[in-house]
Structure formats: C-alpha cells, structure tokens
Amino acid sequence: MTPLQKALALLAGLASLATLFVPYAVVQGQPVPAWYFSPVAALAVVTIGILLTFRNALRPAYCWAVALCAAIILLGTLSRIDKAGPGFWLVLVSGWLMAWLFAERLAGAIRSKKVGGRAFGFLIPLTLGAAILVIWEAVTRGGGVPTVLLPPPSSIWARITASLPLLAADFQQTFLKAVLIGYALGCGAGFLVAIAIDRSPFLKRGLLPLGSFVSALPMVGIAPIMVMWFGFDWPSKAAVVIIMTFFPMLVNTVAGLNASGSMERDMMRTYAAGYWQTLFKLRLPAAAPFIFNGLKINSTLALIGAIVAEFFGTPIVGMGFRISTEVGKMNVDMVWAEIAMAALAGSLFYGIVTLVERGVTFWHPSVRGG
Amino acid sequence: MNLRGAGSAVPVTIVLLAILVIWYAATIWLNAPWQLDMYQRNHVTAWSPTQFVTDTWNQDRPVLPSPHQVAVELWKTTAVVAVSSKKSLIYHAWVTLSATLLGFAMGSVLGILLAVFIVHNNAMDRSLMPWIVASQTVPILAIAPMIIVVLNAVNITGLLPKSLISTYLSFFPVVVGMVKGLRSPEQLQLDLMHTYNASRLQTFFKLRWPTALPYLFTSMKIAVAASLVGAIVGELPTGAVAGLGARLLGGSYYGQTVQIWSALFAASILAGLLVIAVGIVERLVVRRMGARP
Structure with missing residues (x-):
C-alpha cells in the first residue's frame, strides 16, 4: 500500500474505533451510544476487523462493501434520530474514507493490470457520485440544514415523482421546442455559411477573427432583444439559441474544412474529382471531428440560452420560467427538480452527440485508441 | 492594395463595414412600420424619402436602434455622466467587473488545484475527471437565480453569490488546460529530473509548472470570458439593482432598446479588454521566463 492508502486505512480504523465510545445521536431528547443501533456498532467492529485482517492485501471489493454498508446503515438510522451526534459524523467520515480507499485500491489495481480498466474503471466515478449523494443526504438531514438552503436528495426525488406532468410540460416547451429547433437551425446555418465562405479566402480571413471573437462574447445578452422582437413564446428562445450556436459552429466547421492535408487534396485532383466530390468524399469527413466539437459545445450552450431567455419573459410554462417563479416562492425543491431534469437533459443531449460522433468518426485516433 | 496578403486587417475592416451597412439597412426595414404609423397619426403626408430614413434612424424607442444611437448612448453614459452616478455605464461595468474578477480568480485557483491533484493521483483522475466534464453539461446558468436568491436569504449578499457562478463557469477550462499542460513534459524530461534525484515537488516547480504555463494562459482567456457571462447572468435575478x-x-422591462444595446456593447468591449489583459500578462510572464519571440 502507498503511504496515502495507509493513512486512509488508519484514519478509517480510528474513526470506526472512536464511534464506539462517543454518543451516536440524540433520540427522543436522550443522547444514545453507537450500540443503541446494533448495525452501527457491528459496522464499526467489522470495519476495524477487515482493516486489521487484510492490511496490505486489502482488496478493492472489501472496501467497497464496507463503504456501501456504511451508507445503507447511516441512511437507515436517519429517520429514527432527532439530531446527529459525533458518532454519526464519524461513521460518515469512515465510510467516506473507505470509499476513497476503494478508489485508490482499484485505480492501483487497474494500473498494475490486475483488473481490466474497461470493465471496472467506470465504478470509480460512479462511487464518487453515489458518495456525494449520500453525504448530501446525511448532512442535510442529520445536520438539520434548512430546506430553503439545500433540500436533501430524497425530497427532490419525491418532488420529481410527484410533479411529473408539470415537468414534462416544461420540458416540452423549453427543450423540444426552443432548444432542438434553435439548435438544428443554428448549427445548420453555421455549417452552410462555413461551406459558403470556404470558397472565398477573403471572406474567410474577414469573418473568422470576428467569428471567434463573437463566440467569446456574452451572447446570452441578446435574450431581451429577441424576446422583444419575437414575443414571449418559444420562437424568441429558439432565436437566442440560433444566434448562440451559429458562431461556434461556423468557426469549427471552417477550421475543420482546412484539416485535410494537401497530399490528400492532390490525390483527389489526380482522380479528376470536382469541387463537390472533394468536399463530400474528403474534406467533410476530415472535418467531422471539428464539426462534432462544435456540435458538442453547442449542445450545452443551447440549453443555457433557452433557459436564460425565459428569465426575460415567457408564457406560464418552461424550465426557466418555473425556476425563476419557484425561487420567488422559496419552493427550492421544485427548483432542484427542474435543475435535475435540465442536468439530465443536458447530459443525455451531450451523450447522444458523442455517440453519433463515435459512429461517424470511427477512423479517428481518439476513437480507435479507446 | 494586395488583398491576398498575409494580414487579416483589411478583410476584417471590410466585413465590419459591411455589417454596419447591413445594420443601417435593417434599422430602416425594422423601424419602418412604426414610423409609418406615426406619420399617419400625426397626419404627415408629405414626407420625403430622406426624412423617412433619418426618422427611422432616430426613434426614441426603436425596434432596432441604429449604430450611431448606440454609440451616442455609450458616449453619454460613460463620458458625460459622473462615474459615481447610477446612470453611468462605467459604474455598472465596474460592479460586473469586480464580480467577474473575483470569480475568475477563485475559478483559476480552484482549477489549478484540481489539475494538480488530478495529475498527481491516479484515483483522483479516474473519479473526478468524468464529473468535471459532466458538470459542464449542466446548464449552470439556470441555477444562477437560485444560488443568488438562496444565498441572499441567509444573508450572503453582494459580490460573492455572483462570483460563485463565475467560478463554476471559469474553473472548467482551467482544469482541462492545466491537466493537459502539467502532463505535457515528455518522458525524456521527466527521466532527466529523475536522474537528478529531484523530488516530486522539485519536478513540479522546475519542470511541470513552467511547461504548463502556456496552456494555463490559453485556458484563462476562455475562462475570463466565461466568467463575465456568469457575472452578467448572476445579476439578472437580483431585480435590476446594479451591473450590466x-x-x-x-432595459427589457421598460422597452429601452438603446439601453439594452449599449449594455450589450459595453459587455462585449469588457470581454475584449479582459481577454487582451490576460494576453498582456501572458506576454510579460513568458518574456520573464526567457522565451524568445
């Protein structure tokens, strides 16, 4: 074990040991020790036992199992305690340390090729995500954080399941109408204009510096103007999305069209290929990695543009509208439900573009290398 | 004049002029309906084309303000009005700029720290990197109003809430750039440090950090622009108090289109200045480090 792993294991063991000797929580006005909840005491003993028994041969699976048990037991006791005591936090810390130790041990095992990185590598980020959710839940409920400040994940989930129709209507208004239409039109226009100006070196030299400058500007600022021009409904939001996505697409496509080497272009000429044949058979495929880079940047920009544009005026439906009104009512769990949905939609959108990219640019080293 | 020469100043100027011409033309087209309506209401029948064009260019609340109106408004609100006044665009730009800079500083430090951890620890790399990428697919600007309002509710007001949004937007490019930069030393160079018996700390400060600096400045240019966007959006939910x-x-509440456009231009100018400032710092630092132009 590395020094860091030894330190993690030592701290986890000490935290577990200390759990047995300090009050765990307050139940019905009385502080109770860890053995009031038998699983908690058992967990502490088992953690110490595993750390002592296996020491240098500690396998990632053991750490993972201990961390998982700690999470389940901790969350299980949450509903039965009034207020968390030092023991509660010690169990949380020791569980967190075990999860960290798991990540360290698994990363080490993958590095020394004991286990396959492809099969098990995804477990590490997944564990971090789950650990953050558990800590969030434990801190907000155990520590009595006011729900206005930060609601626990469980109540956000309850809100999501309770108001699915409302969320679906917002999703349809913002994502299916404004984002997708704006994204398609903006990226399409950027792509076509890039191909059009590609034939003129003069226009390319004039528009490219401006295009890359404009893509660094705070383009969300045009949202109020678009709302004024196109009204409150989704066309104004789609217009914001079009303008926000146009320039990154233009710049990336022009850069991509220059990506094919002169050798390949010369070869197309020896085949007597015309402009369009060269474009479709050589230059566009060579530009694909750049084009998809633009598409990926735009997939997040589009969602931001549509939601922010809704802050400036909208009909009474839409994700941005819901966020701004529910914030005003201090209905924070509804806001978090919208955010969770926006995050999910954004990640899925990005993921789908990435999947299409992997299919189209299967020849590119970054895809072939795995 | 050689238009096919190496420089891009001439093409850019011509394209800018073309945009200006198109803008003036669009002003006439977009403002015409309202102007015609006005003529009809005031029973002005004998208007000449020149008068019509100048009228559309000088409306009080145009659909699209003409470039000179925006320029005059910019001049009036920056040079004529006192800087301390609430009407001064410099005052509002300063409010936004201070939040931007604080957020940018926090984001850069956070980004560099994360990158250092990621480069030196395999488990950190595997666990953090996917989430850092995923964090940017979340439309964070959507959360901006909640962060502001909620922090206001617990009496954290002023710069910090806005800066937190800027931080979130600006740390990402720095992490990605710095991870790439800190990993850019070649194996040969790392081996050389090894033969010198250099510690990890020495390798970091004498090899990795200097090699990573160009990457840092490139990503800081992106980060500072993103930081400004964060600060501007962070000012929306506070209910139009101060800032761009x-x-x-x-402007959107009261239909003051000229005000919106001048704020938009001020923001663009600010973004340009910030990127240029980072570029100047970059050139100074790189020169001090002994790079020859």
Whole structure:
C-alpha cells in the first residue's frame, strides 16, 4: 500500500474505533451510544476487523462493501434520530474514507493490470457520485440544514415523482421546442455559411477573427432583444439559441474544412474529382471531428440560452420560467427538480452527440485508441 | 492594395463595414412600420424619402436602434455622466467587473488545484475527471437565480453569490488546460529530473509548472470570458439593482432598446479588454521566463 492508502486505512480504523465510545445521536431528547443501533456498532467492529485482517492485501471489493454498508446503515438510522451526534459524523467520515480507499485500491489495481480498466474503471466515478449523494443526504438531514438552503436528495426525488406532468410540460416547451429547433437551425446555418465562405479566402480571413471573437462574447445578452422582437413564446428562445450556436459552429466547421492535408487534396485532383466530390468524399469527413466539437459545445450552450431567455419573459410554462417563479416562492425543491431534469437533459443531449460522433468518426485516433 | 496578403486587417475592416451597412439597412426595414404609423397619426403626408430614413434612424424607442444611437448612448453614459452616478455605464461595468474578477480568480485557483491533484493521483483522475466534464453539461446558468436568491436569504449578499457562478463557469477550462499542460513534459524530461534525484515537488516547480504555463494562459482567456457571462447572468435575478446584467433587465422591462444595446456593447468591449489583459500578462510572464519571440 502507498503511504496515502495507509493513512486512509488508519484514519478509517480510528474513526470506526472512536464511534464506539462517543454518543451516536440524540433520540427522543436522550443522547444514545453507537450500540443503541446494533448495525452501527457491528459496522464499526467489522470495519476495524477487515482493516486489521487484510492490511496490505486489502482488496478493492472489501472496501467497497464496507463503504456501501456504511451508507445503507447511516441512511437507515436517519429517520429514527432527532439530531446527529459525533458518532454519526464519524461513521460518515469512515465510510467516506473507505470509499476513497476503494478508489485508490482499484485505480492501483487497474494500473498494475490486475483488473481490466474497461470493465471496472467506470465504478470509480460512479462511487464518487453515489458518495456525494449520500453525504448530501446525511448532512442535510442529520445536520438539520434548512430546506430553503439545500433540500436533501430524497425530497427532490419525491418532488420529481410527484410533479411529473408539470415537468414534462416544461420540458416540452423549453427543450423540444426552443432548444432542438434553435439548435438544428443554428448549427445548420453555421455549417452552410462555413461551406459558403470556404470558397472565398477573403471572406474567410474577414469573418473568422470576428467569428471567434463573437463566440467569446456574452451572447446570452441578446435574450431581451429577441424576446422583444419575437414575443414571449418559444420562437424568441429558439432565436437566442440560433444566434448562440451559429458562431461556434461556423468557426469549427471552417477550421475543420482546412484539416485535410494537401497530399490528400492532390490525390483527389489526380482522380479528376470536382469541387463537390472533394468536399463530400474528403474534406467533410476530415472535418467531422471539428464539426462534432462544435456540435458538442453547442449542445450545452443551447440549453443555457433557452433557459436564460425565459428569465426575460415567457408564457406560464418552461424550465426557466418555473425556476425563476419557484425561487420567488422559496419552493427550492421544485427548483432542484427542474435543475435535475435540465442536468439530465443536458447530459443525455451531450451523450447522444458523442455517440453519433463515435459512429461517424470511427477512423479517428481518439476513437480507435479507446 | 494586395488583398491576398498575409494580414487579416483589411478583410476584417471590410466585413465590419459591411455589417454596419447591413445594420443601417435593417434599422430602416425594422423601424419602418412604426414610423409609418406615426406619420399617419400625426397626419404627415408629405414626407420625403430622406426624412423617412433619418426618422427611422432616430426613434426614441426603436425596434432596432441604429449604430450611431448606440454609440451616442455609450458616449453619454460613460463620458458625460459622473462615474459615481447610477446612470453611468462605467459604474455598472465596474460592479460586473469586480464580480467577474473575483470569480475568475477563485475559478483559476480552484482549477489549478484540481489539475494538480488530478495529475498527481491516479484515483483522483479516474473519479473526478468524468464529473468535471459532466458538470459542464449542466446548464449552470439556470441555477444562477437560485444560488443568488438562496444565498441572499441567509444573508450572503453582494459580490460573492455572483462570483460563485463565475467560478463554476471559469474553473472548467482551467482544469482541462492545466491537466493537459502539467502532463505535457515528455518522458525524456521527466527521466532527466529523475536522474537528478529531484523530488516530486522539485519536478513540479522546475519542470511541470513552467511547461504548463502556456496552456494555463490559453485556458484563462476562455475562462475570463466565461466568467463575465456568469457575472452578467448572476445579476439578472437580483431585480435590476446594479451591473450590466441589471441594465439589460431594466432595459427589457421598460422597452429601452438603446439601453439594452449599449449594455450589450459595453459587455462585449469588457470581454475584449479582459481577454487582451490576460494576453498582456501572458506576454510579460513568458518574456520573464526567457522565451524568445
């Protein structure tokens, strides 16, 4: 074990040991020790036992199992305690340390090729995500954080399941109408204009510096103007999305069209290929990695543009509208439900573009290398 | 004049002039209906084309303000009005700029720290990197109003809430750039440090950090622009108090299109200046480090 792993294991063991000797929580006005909840005491003993028994041969699976048990037991006791005591936090810390130790041990095992990185590598980020959710839940409920400040994940989930129709209507208004239409039109226009100006070196030299400058500007600022021009409904939001996505697409496509080497272009000429044949058979495929880079940047920009544009005026439906009104009512769990949905939609959108990219640019080293 | 020469100043100027011409033409087209309506209401029948064009260019609340109106408004609100006044665009730009800079500083430090951890620890790399990428697919600007309002509710007001949004937007490019930069030393160079018996700390400060600096500045240019966007959006939900975002919101409430456009231009100028400032710092630092132009 590395020094860091030894330190993690030592701290986890000490935290577990200390759990047995300090009050765990307050139940019905009385502080109770860890053995009031038998699983908690058992967990502490088992953690110490595993750390002592296996020491240098500690396998990632053991750490993972201990961390998982700690999470389940901790969350299980949450509903039965009034207020968390030092023991509660010690169990949380020791569980967190075990999860960290798991990540360290698994990363080490993958590095020394004991286990396959492809099969098990995804477990590490997944564990971090789950650990953050558990800590969030434990801190907000155990520590009595006011729900206005930060609601626990469980109540956000309850809100999501309770108001699915409302969320679906917002999703349809913002994502299916404004984002997708704006994204398609903006990226399409950027792509076509890039191909059009590609034939003129003069226009390319004039528009490219401006295009890359404009893509660094705070383009969300045009949202109020678009709302004024196109009204409150989704066309104004789609217009914001079009303008926000146009320039990154233009710049990336022009850069991509220059990506094919002169050798390949010369070869197309020896085949007597015309402009369009060269474009479709050589230059566009060579530009694909750049084009998809633009598409990926735009997939997040589009969602931001549509939601922010809704802050400036909208009909009474839409994700941005819901966020701004529910914030005003201090209905924070509804806001978090919208955010969770926006995050999910954004990640899925990005993921789908990435999947299409992997299919189209299967020849590119970054895809072939795995 | 050689238009096919190496420089891009001439093409850019011509394209800018073309945009200006198109803008003036669009002003006439977009403002015409309202102007015709006005003529009809005031029973002005004998208007000449020149008068019509100048009228559309000088409306009080045009659909699209003409470039000179925006320029005059910019001049009036920066040079004529006192800087301390609430009407001064410099005052609002300063409010936004201070939040931007604080957020940018926090984001850069956070980004560099994360990158250092990621480069030196395999488990950190595997666990953090996917989430850092995923964090940017979340439309964070959507959360901006909640962060502001919620932090206001617990009496954290002023710069910090806005800066937190800027931080979130600006740390990402720095992490990605710095991870790439800190990993850019070649194996040969790392081996050389090894033969010198250099510690990890020495390798970091004498090899990795200097090699990573160009990457750091490139990503800081992106980060500072993103930081400004964060600060502007962070000003929207506070209800048009101060800052460029508040000017945008106020303009949209009261239909002051000229004010919106001038705030938009001020934001663009600010973004340009910030990127240029980072570029100047970059050139100074790189020169001090002994790079020859």
